[in-house]
Amino acid sequence: MNRDGSFFKVEGLSKAFGGLHAVERATFRVEKGSLTSLIGPNGAGKTTLFDLISGFLTADEGRILFQGEELVRRKPHEIVSLGMARTFQHLGLFNQLSVWDNVFLGLPGKRRETLWGVFLPRSILRREERSIEERTREILNFLGLHEKAGERVANLSWGDQKLVSIGRLLATDGEFLLLDEPASGLSDEQIEHLKSLLRGLVSRGKTILLIDHNMEAVMDISDWVIVLNFGKIIAEGRPAEILANEEVVRIYLGV
Amino acid sequence: MIYFVYVISLIAVYGVLTISLNLSVGYTGILSVAQAAFMGIGAYSAAILLTQYGFNFFSTLLVGMAAAGLVSWGLAWATLRLKGDYYVIASFGFQIIIYNIFLNWIGLTRGPFGIRQIPAPRAFGFAFLGPVKYALFTLGVLAVCLWVARRVGESPYGKVLRAIREDEAAAASIGKNVSRYKISIFMVSAMLASVGGALYACLITYIDPFTFTIHESIFILALVIIGGSGNVYGSVIGAAVLISIPEVLRFFDVPTTVASPIREVLYGALMIIFLRLRPRGLLPERITSGAMHR
Numbered sequence: 071m072n073r074d075g076s077f078f079k080v081e082g083l084s085k086a087f088g089g090l091h092a093v094e095r096a097t098f099r100v101e102k103g104s105l106t107s108l109i110g111p112n113g114a115g116k117t118t119l120f121d122l123i124s125g126f127l128t129a130d131e132g133r134i135l136f137q138g139e140e141l142v143r144r145k146p147h148e149i150v151s152l153g154m155a156r157t158f159q160h161l162g163l164f165n166q167l168s169v170w171d172n173v174f175l176g177l178p179g180k181r182r183e184t185l186w187g188v189f190l191p192r193s194i195l196r197r198e199e200r201s202i203e204e205r206t207r208e209i210l211n212f213l214g215l216h217e218k219a220g221e222r223v224a225n226l227s228w229g230d231q232k233l234v235s236i237g238r239l240l241a242t243d244g245e246f247l248l249l250d251e252p253a254s255g256l257s258d259e260q261i262e263h264l265k266s267l268l269r270g271l272v273s274r275g276k277t278i279l280l281i282d283h284n285m286e287a288v289m290d291i292s293d294w295v296i297v298l299n300f301g302k303i304i305a306e307g308r309p310a311e312i313l314a315n316e317e318v319v320r321i322y323l324g325v
Numbered sequence: 326m327i328y329f330v331y332v333i334s335l336i337a338v339y340g341v342l343t344i345s346l347n348l349s350v351g352y353t354g355i356l357s358v359a360q361a362a363f364m365g366i367g368a369y370s371a372a373i374l375l376t377q378y379g380f381n382f383f384s385t386l387l388v389g390m391a392a393a394g395l396v397s398w399g400l401a402w403a404t405l406r407l408k409g410d411y412y413v414i415a416s417f418g419f420q421i422i423i424y425n426i427f428l429n430w431i432g433l434t435r436g437p438f439g440i441r442q443i444p445a446p447r448a449f450g451f452a453f454l455g456p457v458k459y460a461l462f463t464l465g466v467l468a469v470c471l472w473v474a475r476r477v478g479e480s481p482y483g484k485v486l487r488a489i490r491e492d493e494a495a496a497a498s499i500g501k502n503v504s505r506y507k508i509s510i511f512m513v514s515a516m517l518a519s520v521g522g523a524l525y526a527c528l529i530t531y532i533d534p535f536t537f538t539i540h541e542s543i544f545i546l547a548l549v550i551i552g553g554s555g556n557v558y559g560s561v562i563g564a565a566v567l568i569s570i571p572e573v574l575r576f577f578d579v580p581t582t583v584a585s586p587i588r589e590v591l592y593g594a595l596m597i598i599f600l601r602l603r604p605r606g607l608l609p610e611r612i613t614s615g616a617m618h619r
């Protein structure tokens with residue numbers, strides 16, 4: 071794989087909370103069209119790194135470059151408009167809204183979502199609405215959620231809620247997707263479905279950066295794995311190389 | 326009969342005020358206790374411009390809305406990044422500041438002396454004089470406010486507001502500019518409250534700062550909660566119930582000094598009962614789930 075880092079790279083990124091160095095001089099690259107996983111024990115700084123990349127936290131130092139654009143100090147919505155979107159470990163779904171609305175809201179809105187759009191005649195907005203509805207339908211079909219489109223998200227199973235969060239992510243039309251623990255709490259069967267879903271997205275041209283604790287799934291689907299411990303990157307490489315890395319094995323197995 | 330018509334007007338005025346607060350509290354989850362301040366801005370704009378400068382009522386409405394919009398923009402810009410309880414405290418502080426301006430800027434507001442003899446609205450050579458005409462006028466304004474609020478609620482813009490209410494970070498994560506949405510709806514809410522304030526001033530024909538206190542803000546918040554947070558029709562029902570129930574006391578031989586505290590106790594008790602037994606209010610919010618997917 072050509073790892074020139076022109077798509078996405080992080081250079082010397084650091085973030086401390088008081089005396090705690092959550093992320094320390096992290097440097098890595100993600101190649102376009104790849105599935106890269108970020109692994110590490112609890113408290114290693116993985117989610118903090120996601121928060122820094124997606125603009126929910128501001129780095130103390132370092133750079134984040136996405137297709138040549140500096141992301142540090144950009145707001146989350148600005149980063150989404152550049153083509154990057156994320157999910158949350160806690161999902162962060164709009165629980166009182168329907169499955170349809172959750173996905174529908176993820177689609178970029180122009181006039182229709184402005185205050186002025188409220189008072190524009192519906193006929194003017196109709197064409198824009200139609201294409202957005204069509205796209206929502208496509209995503210729900212792709213995820214097998216169409217039958218549940220009208221259900222309130224709070225009433226869905228955990229597995230379906232995970233799918234909705236991925237649907238909402240896809241709706242943003244971002245080409246770089248950050249997924250925070252998508253496999254946690256899923257059954258073996260659901261994990262298999264998730265794996266094929268994620269590989270399918272990569273084959274459709276998406277680039278994925280993934281955090282997960284399910285080593286089997288991570289090693290199975292990743293093109294590249296980055297290992298984080300106490301905020302520092304301690305190893306990176308292809309899954310087989312990571313599995314053979316003694317320090318990684320020691321951290322994970324404690325031997 | 327005249328008294329009954331007056332109560333109808335009062336319900337309509339408070340319906341407008343409750344709808345205005347429902348936009349920020351119910352739709353967007355911005356819990357504010359400063360609505361009486363914006364009501365006061367509208368009321369004073371109308372009272373001053375009508376009594377001292379002979380403005381047309383609709384011009385005073387526009388001035389009041391512009392003033393409330395500007396002030397709310399400043400407040401929103403300064404405070405809407407605060408979360409939950411911190412924002413409530415900030416809005417409380419703002420309410421106190423505005424109240425003190427009404428009370429102490431005597432050259433403009435006449436302070437504690439208040440402004441008397443506020444005339445009825447006139448439009449296109451027609452004066453809404455008399456209780457019946459004024460009641461019809463306030464009901465007309467209420468209908469317009471209901472239409473606006475419903476349209477906001479059902480629009481994609483309204484859906485984004487509800488998403489922000491559910492989870493601000495998640496809304497930002499899908500590209501929504503949360504600050505811009507919160508500031509815009511907060512301004513609309515303040516502008517509608519100023520309309521309610523102007524209607525109130527012309528209904529009572531006298532205003533002083535003691536109407537626009539934190540008590541009034543909490544009363545309007547109670548109307549939102551009891552009517553149904555997030556449901557604009559609930560706002561009208563809430564206003565109708567809470568305005569009319571205490572009015573019943575007038576038909577009994579209860580002295581004013583006793584009736585007023587009884588009214589306060591009644592409001593407090595209703596708030597507790599509703600929050601405990603029916604937290605979603607008389608008319609709960611309707612989730613129009615996936616109406617478009619069919």
